Amino acid sequence: DAGVIQSPRHEVTEMGQEVTLRCKPISGHNSLFWYRQTMMRGLELLIYFNNNVPIDDSGMPEDRFSAKMPNASFSTLKIQPSEPRDSAVYFCASSLSGLEKLFFGSGTQLSVL
């Protein structure tokens, strides 16, 4: 079991550029979560999917953020255009169902200059 795989591990970009973060959940898991972690705001739930369908995106901060899950083994989080305040660590997590333990990826450290 390879665990939840996120890429890239680090991303440095300039303000205004498009950023795409990728996540491969654990095979067989049907729930997927995107979180953002900053010192100021802690861990924030951005969006979660169940069976590839977005269930709750109320945590997505702005229209600049979008997330997709085209199939059970892949999800993306896109920021367009990026801003310095988007700098954070973005985590993807998956679970077997919405009520069980979450398995986290290693995260993507995003720096927007």
Place this chain on the structure above:
Amino acid sequence: SQQGEEDPQALSIQEGENATMNCSYKTSINNLQWYRQNSGRGLVHLILIRSNEREKHSGRLRVTLDTSKKSSSLLITASRAADTASYFCATDPSGTYKYIFGTGTRLKVLA
């Protein structure tokens, strides 16, 4: 908004001592989980306690849940330097099927 808040925010103890962290939350829940995060890494699940359970053990971990007070505690016995990490509680506000994390407790175990 944060569903849970951990207390204390930071804790420093000597190796071999016990460490207790508390979590308070706001709404009814289906279950509560505790996670550990080492610096620069992802979160790792430690233990899950369901709303109809009051206490659960796993190795050196002991978790209690008081739904009437909307609070939980995590006890780590005989702490080790390797336990140095941040600890978070996560709750699923009933009916939402999503996990909200608390603010975390930074634990430092001195060798």
